Amino acid sequence: MAEAPVPQPHPRSRLLELRHEIPRQYYIGAGAALIALIVLAWVLLTTLGIVPHIFLPSPMSVWQELIRQIQMRILWQDVSASLYRITVGWLLSTLLAVPIGILMGNFRFFEGLFEPLVDLVRYMPAVAFVPLTILWLGVGDGQKFAILFIGTFFQEVLLIMDNVKNVPLDLIQVSYTFGLSKWEILWHVILRAAMPGIWDTFRITLGWAWTYLVVAELVAANVGLGYRIMRAQRFLETETIILGILVIGVLGLITDYLFKISYKRLFPWVVQSR
């Protein structure tokens, strides 16, 4: 039997096939090249004096600022203060969002009970709560937790509700045929099945929490990454501002990466689809 020739796409065009896998070195290389390109542009813009130092400091002076902050232990203080606030604020939000989201996703009663309130508060900008929270809670960490909570919780609870609703009804029905009670199904089936989605929700909401952390620290704080940026603005220390932004970006990237790695470890059974 003669073999029919299989039409092969042109090798060069294969990099841009719809949903087509590409060699790993291209995938990683492309991302690294883009960042390298931006850094190069940064170097050129500053060393050639196209942009004045006060608007955009050179990479070198940002680097020097980093060394200075490390030596004076400023960076360590800021990072630990911010990490502490984000951890507690996000945990408070999550500890409430998980049970309430699960109830909302499983029981129409709880959905009806909470959704109007959640939807209303969700559209209120967390930033606008800053003056009120200062009035209520002062300028300590409690106020930072409150802003993080307001910014995160009302989105997170809806995402978790959706994670739970995404569990196929058939899995629940088949469990009933094995004689399980609804609470047993909730625990052994729905939570298990919803866990990967909930884990992803954690990853996404922690990313948002970084934004609200800076918002909270911009106004009333004497330590923290957001405070450092705000203070630098007053003295036009642009290299401190850029350093602060970069540090937050890197910390966010690390947490995101940790969640992605642990996702693969915890849920190897999830069907990967592209």
Added chain:
Amino acid sequence: MTTPKLQVQNAWKSFPTDKGEQVLAIQDLSLHIQPNEFVSLVGPSGCGKSTLLMMAAGLEMLSQGEIRVDGRLISGPGPDRGVVFQTYTLFPWLTVEDNIRFALKKSGLSRERQDELVQHHIRLVGLGEFSQAHPNQLSGGMRQRVAIARALVYRPQILLMDEPFGALDAQTRMLMQELLLEVWQADRTTVLFITHDVEEAILLSDRIYVMTARPGQIKDEIVVDLPRPRGLLETEGNIRFTELRRQVLSLIHSEAQRAMSL
């Protein structure tokens, strides 16, 4: 006459629509399945055959009428009935073995007895080598074999199958039908089998109920008087098989036409 394994008596079912009206899905339907009988339910799409199975499983409430298993009125799902769904209902985080064992959670059997039953049923569906695999490593046909093993492992009085091979390709489907015949011939569990595939129904069943278009009623009942054990190749070209096929097809055909013209 012995007590039927499954008896549906004057069942009615209506659903509310979005507009608040009631749509009648099943109208005054009665059927019975005797012990060790393999009965299929065929009918045009949307005739309510899956609804009937869900009611027999106890997962949908009847609007009127009653369903009995071994003479006992059913009030909800229970381990006296095993259900195999058309969709893949394996728990993706459990291995093949643990998926099957999950069905024994409420059985109260000892760990040793559970292991015995699980191993027996894995072999029964020919998946001995895959006992430690996760569902995402299995083909569609293999997943349904696990689902069958899982529905049989707690040894229900009756097996309810809702188009279990509907999502499979033609070849896998053929092999699954043969596997089901083998499994069934081994212990002759009573089966209610829903399908829209007429040949599948004839190959597998002792009796076939043909349903009308919606609202679903029993239009006719056909006894499949083909000798057992049966196989796909044995029935191929068999004159009686062809006659039965024509008979069932023409019943469904007229109902499908009626449904289209409604």
